[in-house]
Amino acid sequence: MTDQNHSLITLLSTENEFITRHNGIDSTAQRTMLNTVKAESLNDLIDQTIPAAIRLNQPLNLPGPVSEVDMLREIQRLARQNNVYRTFIGQGYYNTHTPNVIQRNVLENPGWYTAYTPYQPEISQGRLEALLNFQQMVTVLTGMDIANASLLDEATAAAEAMTLCKRAGKNKSKAFFVADDVHPQTLAVLKTRAEFIGFDIVTGPADALPQHDVFGALLQYPGTTGEVRDLSSLILQAHENKTLVTVATDLLASIMLKPAGEMGADVVIGSSQRFGVPVGFGGPHAAFMATRDKYKRTMPGRVIGVSVDSKGNQALRMAMQTREQHIRREKATSNICTAQALLANMAAFYAVYHGPEGLRKIARRTHHLTAIFARGLIKAGYQLQHQSFFDTITIITDDKTEALYTRASEAEINLRKLEGKLGISLDETATTADLEALFGIFNITDDIQSLSAEIAQDELKAIPEACQRESAFLTHPVFNSHHSETQMMRYLKRLENKDFSLTHGMIPLGSCTMKLNAAAEMIPISWPEFASIHPFVPAEQTQGYAALANDLKVKLCAITGYDAFSLQPNSGASGEYAGLIAIQRYHQSNGEGHRNVCLIPASAHGTNPASASMVSMKIVVVKCDEAGNIDMTDLGEKIEKHKDALSCIMITYPSTHGVYEEQVKTVCEMVHAAGGQVYLDGANMNAQVGLTSPGTIGSDVSHLNLHKTFSIPHGGGGPGMGPIGVKSHLAPFLPGHVENGVEGNDYAVAAADLGSASILPISWAYITMLGASGLTHATRLAILNANYIMERLLPHYPILYRGNNGRVAHECIVDIRPIKEASGISEEDIAKRLMDYGFHAPTMSFPVAGTLMVEPTESEDLAELDRFCDAMIAIKAEIDKVQKGEWPLEDNPLVNAPHTQVDLGSTEWDHPYSRELACFPSAQTKASKYWPTVNRVDNVYGDRHLVCSCPPIDSYES
Ligand SMILES: Cc1ncc(COP(=O)(O)O)c(C=O)c1O
Numbered sequence: 001m002t003d004q005n006h007s008l009i010t011l012l013s014t015e016n017e018f019i020t021r022h023n024g025i026d027s028t029a030q031r032t033m034l035n036t037v038k039a040e041s042l043n044d045l046i047d048q049t050i051p052a053a054i055r056l057n058q059p060l061n062l063p064g065p066v067s068e069v070d071m072l073r074e075i076q077r078l079a080r081q082n083n084v085y086r087t088f089i090g091q092g093y094y095n096t097h098t099p100n101v102i103q104r105n106v107l108e109n110p111g112w113y114t115a116y117t118p119y120q121p122e123i124s125q126g127r128l129e130a131l132l133n134f135q136q137m138v139t140v141l142t143g144m145d146i147a148n149a150s151l152l153d154e155a156t157a158a159a160e161a162m163t164l165c166k167r168a169g170k171n172k173s174k175a176f177f178v179a180d181d182v183h184p185q186t187l188a189v190l191k192t193r194a195e196f197i198g199f200d201i202v203t204g205p206a207d208a209l210p211q212h213d214v215f216g217a218l219l220q221y222p223g224t225t226g227e228v229r230d231l232s233s234l235i236l237q238a239h240e241n242k243t244l245v246t247v248a249t250d251l252l253a254s255i256m257l258k259p260a261g262e263m264g265a266d267v268v269i270g271s272s273q274r275f276g277v278p279v280g281f282g283g284p285h286a287a288f289m290a291t292r293d294k295y296k297r298t299m300p301g302r303v304i305g306v307s308v309d310s311k312g313n314q315a316l317r318m319a320m321q322t323r324e325q326h327i328r329r330e331k332a333t334s335n336i337c338t339a340q341a342l343l344a345n346m347a348a349f350y351a352v353y354h355g356p357e358g359l360r361k362i363a364r365r366t367h368h369l370t371a372i373f374a375r376g377l378i379k380a381g382y383q384l385q386h387q388s389f390f391d392t393i394t395i396i397t398d399d400k401t402e403a404l405y406t407r408a409s410e411a412e413i414n415l416r417k418l419e420g421k422l423g424i425s426l427d428e429t430a431t432t433a434d435l436e437a438l439f440g441i442f443n444i445t446d447d448i449q450s451l452s453a454e455i456a457q458d459e460l461k462a463i464p465e466a467c468q469r470e471s472a473f474l475t476h477p478v479f480n481s482h483h484s485e486t487q488m489m490r491y492l493k494r495l496e497n498k499d500f501s502l503t504h505g506m507i508p509l510g511s512c513t514m515k516l517n518a519a520a521e522m523i524p525i526s527w528p529e530f531a532s533i534h535p536f537v538p539a540e541q542t543q544g545y546a547a548l549a550n551d552l553k554v555k556l557c558a559i560t561g562y563d564a565f566s567l568q569p570n571s572g573a574s575g576e577y578a579g580l581i582a583i584q585r586y587h588q589s590n591g592e593g594h595r596n597v598c599l600i601p602a603s604a605h606g607t608n609p610a611s612a613s614m615v616s617m618k619i620v621v622v623k624c625d626e627a628g629n630i631d632m633t634d635l636g637e638k639i640e641k642h643k644d645a646l647s648c649i650m651i652t653y654p655s656t657h658g659v660y661e662e663q664v665k666t667v668c669e670m671v672h673a674a675g676g677q678v679y680l681d682g683a684n685m686n687a688q689v690g691l692t693s694p695g696t697i698g699s700d701v702s703h704l705n706l707h708k709t710f711s712i713p714h715g716g717g718g719p720g721m722g723p724i725g726v727k728s729h730l731a732p733f734l735p736g737h738v739e740n741g742v743e744g745n746d747y748a749v750a751a752a753d754l755g756s757a758s759i760l761p762i763s764w765a766y767i768t769m770l771g772a773s774g775l776t777h778a779t780r781l782a783i784l785n786a787n788y789i790m791e792r793l794l795p796h797y798p799i800l801y802r803g804n805n806g807r808v809a810h811e812c813i814v815d816i817r818p819i820k821e822a823s824g825i826s827e828e829d830i831a832k833r834l835m836d837y838g839f840h841a842p843t844m845s846f847p848v849a850g851t852l853m854v855e856p857t858e859s860e861d862l863a864e865l866d867r868f869c870d871a872m873i874a875i876k877a878e879i880d881k882v883q884k885g886e887w888p889l890e891d892n893p894l895v896n897a898p899h900t901q902v903d904l905g906s907t908e909w910d911h912p913y914s915r916e917l918a919c920f921p922s923a924q925t926k927a928s929k930y931w932p933t934v935n936r937v938d939n940v941y942g943d944r945h946l947v948c949s950c951p952p953i954d955s956y957e958s
Helices: 002-012 017-022 027-037 042-049 068-079 100-107 125-142 154-168 184-197 206-211 232-240 251-256 293-298 325-331 341-379 398-410 432-441 448-456 485-498 519-526 543-560 572-589 607-614 632-642 664-673 728-733 757-793 817-823 827-836 862-883 901-905 915-919 923-927 939-944 953-957
Strands: 175-179 200-204 216-221 244-250 267-271 287-291 303-309 314-319 392-396 416-418 421-425 564-566 597-601 618-622 646-652 677-681 701-703 724-726 812-815 851-854
Touching: 017 068, 017 757, 027 042, 027 757, 027 862, 042 757, 068 519, 068 543, 068 757, 100 341, 100 485, 125 251, 125 287, 125 303, 125 314, 125 341, 125 485, 154 175, 154 184, 154 216, 154 244, 154 267, 154 287, 154 293, 175 184, 175 206, 184 200, 184 216, 184 572, 184 607, 200 206, 206 216, 206 232, 216 232, 232 244, 244 251, 251 341, 303 939, 314 939, 325 607, 341 392, 341 432, 341 448, 341 485, 398 421, 398 432, 432 448, 519 757, 543 564, 543 724, 543 757, 564 728, 572 607, 572 646, 572 677, 572 701, 572 724, 572 728, 597 607, 597 632, 607 618, 607 646, 618 632, 632 664, 646 664, 664 677, 724 728, 757 812, 757 862, 812 817, 817 862, 827 851, 827 862, 901 915
Parallel strands: 175 200, 175 216, 216 244, 244 267, 597 618, 597 646, 646 677, 677 701
Antiparallel strands: 267 287, 303 314, 392 421, 416 421, 564 724, 701 724, 812 851
């Protein structure tokens, strides 16, 4: 009886409920699919797929699973261990009010956060427009010609600017000047980048710049301690020395200050965080970079540009992609791939919503409250470090520093503590009540109203005249049309409706792992205990974050077989860079700093060689054989040739060809025997979790893309998180941080110690809810789904690579080259035709040109997988008609794809196929149709006639 009761309780318990919610395949579907793939059981399929030599022989050492309710209860407990004080630290991070209409309709809306990078522009016009607004906003506020969208954080943007100055400039020096009033976290990241690229960092007062022979310089405006000064003559003098000048600036300040571009800066960088993006203990936030027209082709990062579609209508797309790492590999200008698209969009929407008048009011209010505080301090006998300021003042407090700081802490107020000084930055959330509290701490007895009245007589006195903004800004109609919540809500919806996201259907992008980003995982990121914490507050206030991060590290170690983790890198590519630095520092510590050869298989993702070249490694490409595996003979020869200089190999597992290479352990052993280290790119971790692991395989370091395997949504091109796991011998070489100095030595790769801390709860929640059994089951289903698609497509399309038993891993590559040869229809035609069928295309031409790589993930259900396979099969039948001559090659539904609503309604139709076939090619599309909003976009035209700012509003309407 008792036993029975116990089992009934177990049967009815909720702990497994999330496993069935995350995974798309139930046991009935599983049986059908196993039949199709001709496997006796799921275990049987896995045994045939993953080589026995690398299988884990015990379950993951993780607890769980737990229900959504229990997970939320537990993370709430952790959240409560963070204390949200009023914080005026500044230093590049500010409180902000995320407009509720943006919070609800963008940040918390899967229509925005589950989209992919807009590589398929015809189904991405909404976020492309939003990103173009971001570029326009940055260009205008900084006074520059062109901006990108976007970079990882202000510190890495500074590092990217440094390398841009070297590429674009004419000064032969290897030194880069950094003014001593640049944020310390920026300086730390610059030092890391400079050391491994062979630059010297010279620091000193900004005024000393002209005395140095340097190829580039970084100035901060306003300075980290708040000073606002005219940089024009310094920049002019630097230019006489052929020094290019980057200015780190602040977007809110730029509304009242003469923009750095008008002072002659060559590059302007900064963070857009305070435009409505929660501070989130350091991230994620979008950094920006703007530059002169003449340097545009050397600017890193994604740039959105205006082009036309096949009907000559305006259409947006990512411009100048040939500069990017996936094309130029080790010659790329940077390794930046996933950036911060969602956050860039939020910042741009903030500007759209407030408009120039609203923003000016926010900037004036922020400045006015700062001016009141400054005047109160002066009247109370305090001395300020600078008389000029926008929102930041530094008070000389000498021996009173500690006492004042403690008094503020007791009032739950965080100030910035400097040597003998206290810094205070106000922001848009500051109120007169905050001023009263600050007045209390500093014993200021004046009345706020009368101070305000005094200042009003000369409102901008604290901003030197030469630094006051006179130029108009954000005059484009998009920033002047959506100020009521109704207008804004509709604008956001209009853009969202143009974009294909996971809310519409599967996004089967190989190597991208577009799985479910569950609502329960997303909920905690909006809580103030995670969202409203400055990254540099005292550690006692962030015990919840510390506990969460530590637990996540323990969990990731259990999953990967590594011994230690750093959560700092803000993207996969940033993780690669941090991992390679760990390897180089390890070699240096062994007296083998000369080791600099990095072996990279031909099939590697473009970020691998780009990252290796950022740490000055010599890249040696290893061939792949016919089956897509590393060519062991070539590997042996290359190791032998470079053994004295071998630093490492970068491999991806399962390979980017979607196969579990049998010989992977031998590869690791060969590299180790020659004194090299193994970097395993963890982008394909979704095919490993619970079944094998990088540690088992024999690798030394990996990054994980938390925005792939561990459920952080892709955000339409970011955020991302690329933490690195290492074996114990590399642990001392993980990144550290100047402010927290918690682990490793400095060598920071991001501005904040935990990188994009506020999205870590997502991965923590994912792992916690699935637990050991759920995670492992998800991997099995990801493999089953890929094999099912492969078996269904096999009679119609050649599949490029398969393992020994004819199985694929979690993705499969459909080879379109023979089809194109026979019919003239290309992989691009198929990708665009899939849009007519209501699908996002698979990854196109990676890792092999002329192919489509499909990764379904475990979250898709059988009906969706079948819908995709049916579409691909129907498309093949269409291709056959072209091949047989039933439709001409220049006029058929494939080459004309995608078709729009305008095509359907146009009065003329002179194609040899019907409108119905064009627009409603399947029964599903008749029931529910997603419409691409433009026809096929002309990339070449856009790059030849480069326009990267918002076109006039009437062109949107045409
Ligand atoms: C195999 C592989 N490595 C590295 C990366 C880079 O990751 P991220 O885009 O986060 O920088 C990717 C991204 O798509 C990838 O597929």
